[in-house]
Amino acid sequence: MRPTVTAALGLVAALLAGCGPGPADPNEVVYWDTSGPAESAAFRDIAQECGRTGGYRVRVEAVAFDQALNDFKTAAQGGQGADVLRADVGWVAQLARAGVIRDLSGTPAADTSDFLPAALESTRYAGRTYAVPQVIDTLALFYDRRWLAAAGVRPPGTWDELEAVAPRLGGDRALFLNNDAYYALPFLYTDGGDLVDTRTRTITVNSPRSVRGVRKARELLDARAARTALDQPNSYATMKAAFTSGEVAMVVDGPWAVPEFGRSRRFADPANLGVAPVPGPAPVGGHDYVIRQGSRATAAATKFVECMSGTRNQARIAARIGLLPTRDSAYDAPEVARQPVVAAFRPLVVRAHDRPWIPESEELLDPLRTTYADILAGHQDTRAALDALAETYQEQVLPNYARR
Structure with missing residues (x-):
């Protein structure tokens, strides 16, 4: 069972108060797993197997994804918490700057020869390597094949076609x-828009290109070519329910959603679930393994990360739950080659749009979430909303960046 927010905060409070667990065991790896219910069993099983075959123990602790970043930083600053964290790709630079994760440069764990280039970008900060890629993802256009075929429609290649x-x-x-x-x-x-330009240190979320792109989402709603949910916290659940129940023909989502789609009657036949490129460039996403700085179990944790991120185990994860490997060699495994969704996503990942791998990356998303929801709901004009967002970025997130 995933711990509640209250339990997670209680754990951190105990650690800070000096009431946490006793001295760490150098032969036990505490692994904080932030994966969802459809994925956690697979990661837990392989993690325990890595410990058994590697000569160390693994304690897997499921933690709430939306609490894990702050809980890990708080605990690590007190010399406590997980030895290994499954970190969102947007967290690594922030954790590295804070000095709470280990620099892996020059270690076997940081061997980059077999990893997809897009998966490696998030692991680096200030020219050093601080993480090992676990899974990579991006967004795709999922569609109901029977519905589109009956309408004589192919998956649209642009928003205008849609x-x-x-x-x-x-x-x-x-x-x-x-x-x-x-x-x-x-x-x-x-x-051609973006959140920021890290090369020129400029906030670009309100550039003319960015405004035109985001305005297109609102135009789809106005043209009755799409729908959304006004209740932002429940928007994702509402979208999945609409797709699996046959209320809508298409959604934009990631490979992590496939197991849930497959449990519905509509997609019980996997052949009915179509996967196509998103009409607009899709972002790189995924997760990395990081090792806590100062962990007494560093040697065992390094072996654990090497085991979990190895070709064989990445292939097993892909075959079992359909997540995308970060190692190029894993795609050649027979069990992966038989996965149609993985095969469909592989070219999408290769051309996915890079994100700004800066410590403030995660902080850019929270205000964007509110702004985008307001635009889709018609509460704000797109230009005015993105101008206000750019001001928020400069005042609260990136004071050293210029605004357009």
């Missing part, structure tokens, strides 16, 4: 837009 074919798919039943920050990025990138 708007044009929507009447044949039932108008706003064509697509459900999740009003969350990560799902705003394909629109932001559509006309």
